[in-house]
Amino acid sequence: MNKKCVGIIGLGSYVPQRIMTNKELEQRMDTSDQWIVERTGIHERRVAAENESTSDLATKAAQKALEDAKLSAAEIDLIIVATASPDMVFPATACVVQENIKAVNAAAFDISAVCSGFLYALITGSQFIKAGMYRKVLVIGAETLSRFTDWSDRNTGMLFGDGAGAAVLGETPEGYGILGVDLGADGGGAELLKIPAGGSRHPATNETILQKQHFIHMNGNEVFKFAVKVMGETTLKALKNANLTASDITYLVPHQANIRIIQSAAKRLGMPMEKVVVNINKYGNTSAASIPIALDEAVKSGTIKSGDIVALAGFGGGLTWASSIMKWCK
Numbered sequence: 001m002n003k004k005c006v007g008i009i010g011l012g013s014y015v016p017q018r019i020m021t022n023k024e025l026e027q028r029m030d031t032s033d034q035w036i037v038e039r040t041g042i043h044e045r046r047v048a049a050e051n052e053s054t055s056d057l058a059t060k061a062a063q064k065a066l067e068d069a070k071l072s073a074a075e076i077d078l079i080i081v082a083t084a085s086p087d088m089v090f091p092a093t094a095c096v097v098q099e100n101i102k103a104v105n106a107a108a109f110d111i112s113a114v115c116s117g118f119l120y121a122l123i124t125g126s127q128f129i130k131a132g133m134y135r136k137v138l139v140i141g142a143e144t145l146s147r148f149t150d151w152s153d154r155n156t157g158m159l160f161g162d163g164a165g166a167a168v169l170g171e172t173p174e175g176y177g178i179l180g181v182d183l184g185a186d187g188g189g190a191e192l193l194k195i196p197a198g199g200s201r202h203p204a205t206n207e208t209i210l211q212k213q214h215f216i217h218m219n220g221n222e223v224f225k226f227a228v229k230v231m232g233e234t235t236l237k238a239l240k241n242a243n244l245t246a247s248d249i250t251y252l253v254p255h256q257a258n259i260r261i262i263q264s265a266a267k268r269l270g271m272p273m274e275k276v277v278v279n280i281n282k283y284g285n286t287s288a289a290s291i292p293i294a295l296d297e298a299v300k301s302g303t304i305k306s307g308d309i310v311a312l313a314g315f316g317g318g319l320t321w322a323s324s325i326m327k328w329c330k
């Protein structure tokens, strides 16, 4: 068995400057600030500028992560971008980032696992290092879901925001880094959360655009039930994989989709909310970017410290879910 220890050795995040408040949304859809805060925990979200795309956000987060890891871009062997809102259908957004940061020695590809994407990328990237193929891997969760959000649809319009978070993966001292993981998917739930048109099944036509088929469509209640069930389950599986229990967790960094989903995951794990990292109030659901942004903020503010046991857990369209237990080592 390969005993190499792999973990996060640098972190960075970036959110666009433009803040969209719930009050602004009241002008665009039949909703209220009070309803959004009570039912989701979201107060405001960030929206990318017209000239900013997913790769721009990803590039800024990546540059900060490289600086944090004290590495040059040329030292990166692989870039994985997790996104549901790529710059284009192809090429991969990871290739655009590679060119932007001049990571001239890196391979690059995207991963599509919607809100679980960052954890899918983290776990995939770590395997390349464990296998001895690469030494340094840059994983990024980046989204501009504002481009796929119908601001007049009260089923989805209040939930999403834009942002990016990046992590540099490398070898860690023995006993530190990723201790256990869990990955899963249930394609039977694919219809619950989707952007129906713009792909090969429903290519873009005037009709698909008029029918708003290029925006996010979601069965919120079903996704909610799935999320409440799977968040605790996936974390417990990763803990078992790490030979740990929920009481060993110092901090839980969950996907930021809805404060009620986060609270129920904490309850399932028997954790007080003081041990749960929450920033959904500021950014809404930034999909693949939510976990690395929350993790970066918790580490930079001094909340998460070296030696802490950190659980990352997420769920998303697909349906997908993933979690990772780490011993923090920075």
Ligand code: ACO
Pocket (backbone or CB within 6 Å): 030, 031, 032, 035, 036, 039, 040, 114, 115, 116, 154, 155, 158, 193, 218, 220, 221, 223, 224, 227, 257, 258, 285, 287, 315, 316, 317
């Ligand atoms: N503003 C005001 N009222 C609203 C709104 C709104 N935006 N939306 C619904 N309501 C009303 C409904 O009409 C209903 O009214 P009624 O009781 O008079 O009939 C009432 O509020 C309750 O509606 P529900 O749909 O049951 O609201 P719920 O509490 O389930 O919240 C929500 C809806 C926030 C969408 C929730 O279901 C949710 O968070 N689901 C999970 C979504 C999620 O996590 N998606 C991301 C997945 S990650 C990824 O891969 C992108």
